[in-house]
Amino acid sequence: MTDPLPWPAPSASGPVDAVVTVPGSKSLTNRWLVLAALAEGTSTLRRPLRSRDSERMVDALRALGVEVDDRDDQAWFVTPPVALHGDVDVDCGQAGTVMRFVPPVAALAAGPVRFDGHPTARLRPVGPVLEALRGLGADVEDGGRGTLPYTVDGRGGLRGGTVEIDASASSQFVSALLLAGARFEQGLLLRHTGASLPSLPHVEMTLQVLEQVGVRVHRPDQHSWRVEPGPVAAFDVVVEPDLSSAAPFLALAAVTGGTVTVRDWPTTTTQPGDGLRRILQGMGATTSLSPEGLLVQGAGDGRLTGVDLDLSAVGELTPVVAALATLADGPSRLRGIAHLRGHETDRLAALVTEIGRLGGRARETDDGLVVEPTGLSGALLRTYHDHRMAMFAAVVGAVVPGVEIEDVTTADKTFPDFHLAWAGAVATGRDAGDDRP
Numbered sequence: 001m002t003d004p005l006p007w008p009a010p011s012a013s014g015p016v017d018a019v020v021t022v023p024g025s026k027s028l029t030n031r032w033l034v035l036a037a038l039a040e041g042t043s044t045l046r047r048p049l050r051s052r053d054s055e056r057m058v059d060a061l062r063a064l065g066v067e068v069d070d071r072d073d074q075a076w077f078v079t080p081p082v083a084l085h086g087d088v089d090v091d092c093g094q095a096g097t098v099m100r101f102v103p104p105v106a107a108l109a110a111g112p113v114r115f116d117g118h119p120t121a122r123l124r125p126v127g128p129v130l131e132a133l134r135g136l137g138a139d140v141e142d143g144g145r146g147t148l149p150y151t152v153d154g155r156g157g158l159r160g161g162t163v164e165i166d167a168s169a170s171s172q173f174v175s176a177l178l179l180a181g182a183r184f185e186q187g188l189l190l191r192h193t194g195a196s197l198p199s200l201p202h203v204e205m206t207l208q209v210l211e212q213v214g215v216r217v218h219r220p221d222q223h224s225w226r227v228e229p230g231p232v233a234a235f236d237v238v239v240e241p242d243l244s245s246a247a248p249f250l251a252l253a254a255v256t257g258g259t260v261t262v263r264d265w266p267t268t269t270t271q272p273g274d275g276l277r278r279i280l281q282g283m284g285a286t287t288s289l290s291p292e293g294l295l296v297q298g299a300g301d302g303r304l305t306g307v308d309l310d311l312s313a314v315g316e317l318t319p320v321v322a323a324l325a326t327l328a329d330g331p332s333r334l335r336g337i338a339h340l341r342g343h344e345t346d347r348l349a350a351l352v353t354e355i356g357r358l359g360g361r362a363r364e365t366d367d368g369l370v371v372e373p374t375g376l377s378g379a380l381l382r383t384y385h386d387h388r389m390a391m392f393a394a395v396v397g398a399v400v401p402g403v404e405i406e407d408v409t410t411a412d413k414t415f416p417d418f419h420l421a422w423a424g425a426v427a428t429g430r431d432a433g434d435d436r437p
């Protein structure tokens with residue numbers, strides 16, 4: 001198969017004025033799917049995300065015997081089997097949430113569950129989850145690698161109990177065990193022993209969804225969680241829009257000095273994407289939340305101030321924040337994100353390389369990036385099979401003429417047809433009579 005042609009990033013010749021609807025949250029959709037598979041009875045997910053990551057999760061659960069009726073985009077109905085099936089294969093694709101959240105579920109199935117995924121996914125860390133499952137009584141074979149491929153040899157149930165884990169490489173290790181913990185015979189007492197725990201809002205998200213399905217979780221201290229054994233109640237939920245998928249659109253308002261409204265912004269949420277409001281304000285934009293959604297108004301001429309930010313809680317936003325930093329008129333330091341080296345690609349290395357391709361100045365630090373302002377010019381930007389690198393390139397390309405994006409449809413991991421929605425939003429920033437693509 002030949003590579004698709006690079007996509008000329010649409011450029012805005014003036015301030016945009018767009019109203020955007022973004023798809024459902026990846027993190028919430030995949031958490032709800034896992035909980036529905038463990039629940040008693042049929043659950044309903046309204047406005048779920050249908051994208052590569054959630055399709056991989058649906059396929060994984062179907063392989064385990066879960067019935068997922070996803071014919072209606074507005075409502076999916078999920079019914080667990082009497083007993084989860086083993087002797088099946090699971091393709092994780094590139095989804096961290098599948099490669100980490102499904103093994104604890106597989107430990108409850110009867111028979112081997114074999115996991116593999118995209119070549120890039122084979123580089124991502126999962127070892128601490130697999131080791132923890134062994135400590136809780138599961139039989140797991142990973143050739144000692146701590147990465148895909150691996151097999152969880154389910155015995156129809158798991159003892160559970162107490163286990164320690166170093167989750168400094170990914171908060172998903174903690175979420176994975178907490179999500180299934182109530183279904184372990186003894187429940188779970190989990191303690192994180194690592195020096196840091198990234199993406200804390202995603203752990204809060206896990207605790208919140210568990211509370212909504214009647215699972216009781218206590219926190220003996222900041223880094224310990226006790227999940228009581230018990231049933232998971234079936235549920236009917238509306239999935240929030242994905243606020244991290246909204247990030248490039250809000251950034252578009254900031255870089256063009258225009259306005260963008262993202263519809264249905266939740267008034268309270270555990271999604272880290274909500275943190276972009278504070279970040280954009282720090283860079284000079286204004287934001288306001290109304291019943292219509294979140295509105296971002298960029299400063300005149302799209303001027304952006306450089307920033308010094310600890311992004312450890314909101315690491316997922318880094319590529320979009322790095323795009324803003326690249327376009328800012330002062331230096332920026334992005335800290336607390338060493339774990340991004342284990343995301344879809346090594347995002348710190350990828351961002352430094354791609355900013356360099358634009359003629360920009362960026363360097364890696366131990367735990368992040370330093371970006372300094374300089375003149376930028378168009379270039380063909382690579383995306384490394386990473387949806388958020390495509391979003392980085394799109395934001396820069398909106399104001400730097402001549403940017404082309406390799407494999408822009410890689411954004412489909414979490415945002416189907418991102419490039420079409422993007423082109424529509426950027427087009428609102430064109431002068432009348434401007435016929436550039």
Ligand SMILES: O=C(O)C1=C[C@@H](OP(=O)(O)O)[C@@H](O)[C@H](O)C1
Pocket residue numbers: 026027028096097169170171172175198199202315316339
């Ligand atoms: O639990 C989740 O849904 C996620 C947790 C975070 O993972 P890390 O803690 O590995 O960064 C985040 O970056 C990822 O996009 C989604």
Ligand SMILES: C=C(OP(=O)(O)O)C(=O)O
Pocket residue numbers: 094095096097316343344388414
């Ligand atoms: C790190 C990410 O994804 P995953 O859920 O695959 O870890 C991400 O979406 O930025």
